[in-house]
Amino acid sequence: MSEAKSGDTVRVNYTGKLTDGTQFDSSEGREPLEFQLGSGQIIGGLDREVEGMKVGDKQTVTVSAEEAYGPHDPAKVQNIPRSALPAEMEPQEGMQLQAQTPQGGQVALIVTSVDEQEITVDANHPLAGKDLVFEIEMVEILKAA
Template identity: 55%
Template sequence: MSTVKAGDTVNVHYHGKLTDGTTFDSSEGREPLQFTVGEGQVIKGFDDALIDMKIGDKKTVNIPVEEAYGPAAAENFIEFPKSEFPEDLKPEVGVQLHLSDNQGNHFPVIVHEVKEDSVVLDANHPLAGKALVFDIELVSIG
């Protein structure tokens, strides 16, 4: 039976959790995730975990911050004056908002802190700074 190597296209079922057991994503009830191993289409720790797996294999892998979404970067915290928010929007810590850059690209941010005259937004990936745990099942290769 063949095993997974870099360059193989694979189909996997997965259950992604934080280290406290909170689920953040799962393929349950959906088609398996398909990607090519070693091409950077998924986080490094997930990619690396598939090497040498056989069809039907299941494993649980602990992925450190550096092999997941990396640490939260200080430069991705942006402070905006409250006056730049729409009048009907009352920002609260933990709420997700969407910003646009000068090129018209939209990206999600989380309200990190609400100050008297400004709001600090976190534009890091929501899983940045977090170690992750994945239960993985290899469904097919190729």
Template identity: 50%
Template sequence: MAQAKSGDTVQVHYKGTLTDGTVFDSSEGRSPLEFTVGSGQVIKGFDDGVLGMSEGDKKTINIPVEDAYGPANEEMIFTLNRSDIPEDIPLEVGMTLNMHEDGNPRPIPVIVRKLDDTSVTLDANHPLAGQDLVFEVELVGTKSPSGIIMPN
């Protein structure tokens, strides 16, 4: 059976957890995740983790911060005056807001980290920045760059 290599398109089922067991994502009940190995479509540790797997293989991939979303960047945590956020937006610690920068049509997701009557601390880091990640992965399909679907 062919092993997944760089350039192959693979389909995987997965469950992603933090090291404390908290599930942050899963393909359960959905179609498998499809990506091209080595193309940068997924985080480096996940990409590297599927190399050498064959269809039907299952494994646990432990991904350190450096090969996941990187460390949290303190420069991406900032405080605004509460009055700078429209009053009709209800705020709660942990919620995600979308900010718009001048000239950038794409919103930037930020997480409310602290909140009081006069200020709001927002975090524009990826929600999984600074975290080691664990993935339970099952390779369910492989397609070589030639487009030939490899048999089971």
């Protein structure tokens, strides 16, 4: 039985949890996750752990924040005056917003606090700064041509 290697397309079942056991994602009830090893389609730490697995292999791995979504960057947290928001908007903690960058791109923001004068938004990935634990099962390996 062959091992998965860079360039192969693989299909895995997975459950992702924080180190405290809180589940943040799972393929349960869905199709397995399909991606090409070494292509950058998934976080680097998980890609590295899947390489070398065989069909039927199961393992639990911990991926450090640095190899997942990176450290939490305080520079990506900003205060915005409420007057800069549309008048009809009622911001709430946890609300997701979209903003446009000066270059015309889109950035996702999460409202982390709200007061009478301003709101605080965070442009970090919600899992930035967190070590992640994955239970993975190799379902299929499609060899690279």
